[in-house]
Amino acid sequence: MPSLVWIVLPYGAFLSFVGGHLWRARHDGFRRYTSGADLDQAERIGSTAFGIAASLIVVARIADSLTSATPSPPQGGIYSSITIIEIIAIPPAVIGAALLVIPNLIAATGGRPITPLDRATLPTLAAVLLSGVIVRLDSIHSESRSSQTLFAWFRSLLTIHPHADTMSHAPLLYQARGLILLLFVAIWPYTRLAGTFARPVVTTVEGITSRLKARSRRPARVTASHLS
DSSP states (O other): OHHIIIIIHHHHHHHHHHHHHHHHHHHTTTOTTTOSTTOOHHHHHHHHHHHHHHHHHHHHHHHHHHHHTSSSOOOHHHHHHHHHHHHHHHHHHHHHHHHHHHHHHHSOOTTOOOOHHHHHHHHHHHHHHHHHHHHHHHHHHOTHHHHHTHHHHHHHHTSSSOOSHHHHTSOHHHHHHHHHHHHHHHHGGGSTTTHHHHHHHHHHHHHHHHHHHHHHHSOOOOOHHHHO
C-alpha cells in the first residue's frame, strides 16, 4: 500500500502532467483561456498576477527543497527570505487565480463550457497554498520535518530508488500535503491555469519556428558570378 500511494501515484501524476501538456499544446496551443477577444481585462490581470506570484512560490519551494538537502538546513537570512517570498506571493496568487476562474464559473462567456475540473481548480489551489502555510508554520517548531519527509521523498522520486517509507511514516499533515500536491500536479494541464507558464513558451517557440520558415522561403539572391 505505501508503494502504491507514494510511488505509483506520484509517477501517475507526473505522467498526467507531461501528457496533459503535450495534449494541450497540440489541441489548442494553450490559447483557449489565455487569448482571444473574449478575454476580458480581469482575466488578463489575473493571468499576470497569478503567473508572477506562482513563479515566486515555485522558485522559493525549489530553493527550500535544494537547501534542505545540505548537511545544514537553511537558517537565518536564507530561511527568512524564502518564508517572506512565500508570504508575499500567496495573496496575489489566490487573487489572480480567482480572477481567472470565478467569472467564468458565474457566467461562461465566449462559448467556453465549465468543466468539473474548472470547479475544482480554485479549491485545490487553496488547499495547496493553505497546506503549504500550515507546513511552514509547523516547520518553525521542527525545521527537520519538511526536509526529512516531503523534500526527501520528492528528491527520491527523481532517482531510480524512490523511498515510500519516507512519507508512509510521516505525520498526517505532511501526508495530506503530499497528496494535495499530487492532485494539483495531475489536473494542472487540464485547468484554466495551465497556460500561465506554458503559453509564453509555446508563443516563443512558434515565433522562432515562423521566422525560420520565413527565412527558408526567401528566394536566393542572384549574384553577378551566377549571371556570368
